[in-house]
Amino acid sequence: MSENKKSFDIKKLFGNTRIIVLLVMMAFFTIMRPRFFTYGNFVNIMYAVTLIAIMICGAMFAVLLGGIDRTVSGNAALSGAIMCVLISQKFNYSNGGAIIAILIALGGGLLSGLFHGLIMSRFKIPAFLLTLSTNEVLYGIVQIITGNQLINNLNCELTNYIGSTRWLGIPVPVYVLLLCFIIGYIILNHTVYGRQIYSVGGNREASELSGIPTRRVIIIAYMMSGLMGALSGIMLSCQNQQASASQAKNYENNVLAAIVVGGVSSKGGSGTLQGAMLGALLIGVMENGLRLMGIPSIYHDLAKGIIIIFVLALDMMAIARRSGLARGIFSGRKKEKKEAVASE
Amino acid sequence: MSEVQRGEVLFEMKNIEKIFSHVHALDHVNFDVRKGEVHALLGENGAGKSTLIKILTGVYPKDGGQIFMEGKEVEINDRDDALALGIAVIFQELSLIPSLTVYQNIMLGKEEGKFGFVNARKEKKDIQDLIDRYGFPVTADATVETLSVAQKQMVEILKALSTNARIMIMDEPTASLSQRESEILYKIINQLRDQGVSIIYISHRLEEVFNLSDRITVLRDGKNAGEVEKEDIVPSEIVKMMIGKELSESTASRSLHESDTEVELEVKNLSRLGYYEDVSFKVHKGEVLVLTGLVGAGRTEVLRSIYGADPYDSGEIIFEGKVIKPRISDAVAKGFGLIPEDRRTQGFSPLLTVTRNVATTNYDKLAHGGFVNKKDEDELGKKAVEIVDLRPANPNVVVGNLSGGNQQKAVLGKWLTRDLKVILIDEPTVGIDIGAKDEIYEFVEDLAKQGVAVILVSSDIAEVLRVAHRIIVMREGKIIKEFKDGVATQEDILLASSGFTGDEKEVAHE
Known part of the structure; x- marks a missing residue:
């Protein structure tokens, strides 16, 4: 029986259209530009994907609840600004000061998440509209904090270290991402809170009537999103050694695109973090490959859009095949047969 | 074409048959409508009322029989045929577009104008004239979403009038109306009748049916069970027609008695403004208490308040001798459970x-x-x-x-x-096949045997009589009758649900 289950899992893995799309894309880029398949280029891709992927580790929670959090970019900009302003103007570039600045910057993200969580758990506001407008508010605050000036030459040892060191040839932020992913994965798959996220996202009313503290679940989700946005902003500022008033702008589009491409239902209640990571990788690989092929950047958005539509269309077709009459007449019966065989 | 005079038969359905996969949904049903009368169509769920209406409006084709309009045989193949004959269904407010005005809604799909431009001023005036003719309390340029449910219904009626409907079908028109709004609707119905419009009226609220109708046709199991003129209406007789006499005693009644075990849950003078008022009852350990009555009687709301899902304004909830202020999470921890009314939206994550x-x-x-x-x-x-x-x-x-x-x-x-102590079950078998229904009843019985206090809300009388140890009938937010000792019959419960309690059973309406 356990063997049976394993073979089924492998089948599922290869049945995953995203992995196939990713492999095909990588093969294509490798054939066109052998330089694509090199260690140096993979590090480039990692750099590009890491910041988005850290944001996903938080924004994922909001999307699983059937919401959306467009403020990940605003939170990133805010935390970067807070950190840089504190380090350069208050703590005189000291390492101890940098730690405090980072903690305060993370606190800013948590606070922003708390605010959104409180509103989303109380009122029936479309998350899209709320976070669309509050993201503008966040960028407004960033402009005030930075005086709309670029804060650069962040001559601080610690932030330098985070931004430019490699351990075993891999940039430090990638390790941060790995940690975030592991924590996020454990929360979603092994904790009561993770179960409750899926339950509330699937049916809030039924969850409430089952005794799940739905409001708390929602508030924590948005706080996670705020925290991860802030963390991503800190990494960005460490890498660039600066904070600008438009830092991370429009990252949220890539974050949400990656989550959706990763197979997470935009209605909430289903999808995995590893899927969303795969989505981020897909977008990262594509952007990298297009650049390597020397396709002018003006075409990148067009290509990205087409690939996203393509992956989603594959999904829709799969769903259409599974639902409606087909489900009742064909696949349902097939499944029963399979089960019958398995039980024999 | 000779005009049909008031009181003469306008429309007639003869020997209508409808068969759904070998089941005779309608078996030689006869039904006619006179000009300017309110003709009620009564029957229990599944008696064939909606099938008949669907044939009448062209939704289903008939499998046999004839339809006559003004003495001439007609075919009704779709909704347009029905509309052309002057037959209109008054939908619940669902068919209106909330963001448009009253006149825009009424003119929808029949806008007049040249080159694609509509003459809004003329449309508005025409509709206002129509409204004034009937004296409805709405204006032509009000936006529909600002209207009350009753006003929306008036817009539906106006929509029908604007197509010169001669027969209007109203299916449970008062289900979502307050008492006062219902009174306004009754007035409008009488007015329409006086203008010569015929109305086919379907409602579970027997009281209003008896008051409004000029004639009642009762269907049972897809057959005509009787036809009664206004002068001959006797409530208990009509209920008997609806239920039929062939039913065996065991399913038509149930002997009840209040359990003598410990009281697990007590509700004292519980009130929530606009939902229910002064509700008091006790449930014993191992007892199945059924709250019945019509949809909208406040039963679900009482359950939800006990569970902590909705607030209440005054009164007390006492669990195992202690007053509690329920919150869902506490309630669950204490051993409460809720099987909600609509399992799709409230019961599970699909x-x-x-x-x-x-x-x-x-x-x-x-x-x-x-x-x-x-x-x-x-x-x-x-x-x-x-x-x-x-x-x-x-x-x-x-x-x-x-x-x-x-x-x-x-x-x-x-x-x-x-480990449950109290389970609150709301309409557990709606949309469930008979086999699964029986299993669910067995679960309810098992729970009671294990000592769980069960409160079950149900509108299905057969279900009530199957599981109840004690029955409370609610109507318009209040408890109007309790059956606790002796035998309760289908007839008793139906009459009580409709507002005829006990002694006045034989007294006809005023």
């Missing part, structure tokens, strides 16, 4: 597996420092599947893919895996 759904009520047992023990969780899923005898017997099936009856069993599984 995307999750049976195991995960069952787990939602069991995290107090599954969690160890915030982490879920997967083994325990899987065990729980298996246990639930076993307890409720789920088909397929697989805890990893996504609940959204199960049949209605098995979805309800999955919801049951959420609670049967817990």
Whole structure:
């Protein structure tokens, strides 16, 4: 029986259209530009994907609840600004000061998440509209904090270290991402809170009537999103050694695109973090490959859009095949047969 | 064409037959409508009322019989045919577009104008004239979303009038209206009748049917069970016609008695403004208390307040001798459970597996420092599947893919895996096939045997008589009758639900 289950899992893995799309894309880029398949280029891709992927580790929670959090970019900009302003103007570039600045910057993200969580758990506001407008508010605050000036030459040892060191040839932020992913994965798959996220996202009313503290679940989700946005902003500022008033702008589009491409239902209640990571990788690989092929950047958005539509269309077709009459007449019966065989 | 005079037969259906996969939904049914009368169509659920209406409006084709309009045989193949004959259905407010004005809604699909431009001023004036003719309390340029339910219904009626409808079909028109709004509707109905419009009226509220109707046709099991003129209406006779006499005693009545075990839950003078008022009752351990009455009587709201899902304004809820202020999470911890009214929207997460759904009520047992023990969780899923005898017997099936009856069993599984003290069950068998229904009744009986106090809300009289130890009838937010000792019959409950309590049974309306 356990063997049976394993073979089924492998089948599922290869049945995953995203992995196939990713492999095909990588093969294509490798054939066109052998330089694509090199260690140096993979590090480039990692750099590009890491910041988005850290944001996903938080924004994922909001999307699983059937919401959306467009403020990940605003939170990133805010935390970067807070950190840089504190380090350069208050703590005189000291390492101890940098730690405090980072903690305060993370606190800013948590606070922003708390605010959104409180509103989303109380009122029936479309998350899209709320976070669309509050993201503008966040960028407004960033402009005030930075005086709309670029804060650069962040001559601080610690932030330098985070931004430019490699351990075993891999940039430090990638390790941060790995940690975030592991924590996020454990929360979603092994904790009561993770179960409750899926339950509330699937049916809030039924969850409430089952005794799940739905409001708390929602508030924590948005706080996670705020925290991860802030963390991503800190990494960005460490890498660039600066904070600008438009830092991370429009990252949220890539974050949400990656989550959706990763197979997470935009209605909430289903999808995995590893899927969303795969989505981020897909977008990262594509952007990298297009650049390597020397396709002018003006075409990148067009290509990205087409690939996203393509992956989603594959999904829709799969769903259409599974639902409606087909489900009742064909696949349902097939499944029963399979089960019958398995039980024999 | 000779005009049909008032009181003469305008429309006639003869020997109508309809067969759905070997079941005679309508068996030689006769039904006619006179000009300018209110003709009520009565019958229990499944008696054939809606099938007849659907044939009349062209939704279903008939399998036999004839239809005559003004003495000439006609064919009604679709809604347009019905409209052309002057037959209109007054829908609930659903068919209106909320963001448009009254006149825009009425003119929808029949806008007049040149080159694609509409003459809004003329449309508005025409509709206002129509409104003034009937004196309805709405204006032509009000936006529909600002109107009350009753006003929206008037717009529906105006819509029908604007197509020169001669026969209007009203199906449960007062179901979502307040008492006062209903009174306004009754006035409008009388007015329409005086103008020569014929109305086919369908309602579960017998009282209003008796008051409004010029004639009543009763259907039962797809056959004509009787036709009564206004002068001959006797409520208890009509209820008998609806139920039929062939029913065996065992299913038509039930002997009840109040349990003498300890009181588990007591509700004292519970009130919530606009929903229910001064509701008091006790439930004993191991007792099945049924709250029945018509939809909208306030039963679901009482249940939800007891569970902490909705607030209440005054009164007390006493559990095991102590006054409690219920909150859902506390209630669940104390051993309460709720099987909600609409399982699709309230009962389960359709995307999750049976195991995960069952787990939602069991995290107090599954969690160890915030982490879920997967083994325990899987065990729980298996246990639930076993307890409720789920088909397929697989805890990893996504609940959204199960049949209605098995979805309800999955919801049951959420609670049967817990140690319950009080379970609140709301319309548990709506949309469920007969086999699964019986199983659910057995679960209810088992729970009671185990000492759980059960409060069950149901509108299905057969179900009430099947499971009840004691019956409380609610109407318009109040308890109007309790059956606790002796025998309760279908007839008793139907009459009480409709506002005829006990002694006045034989007294006809004023």
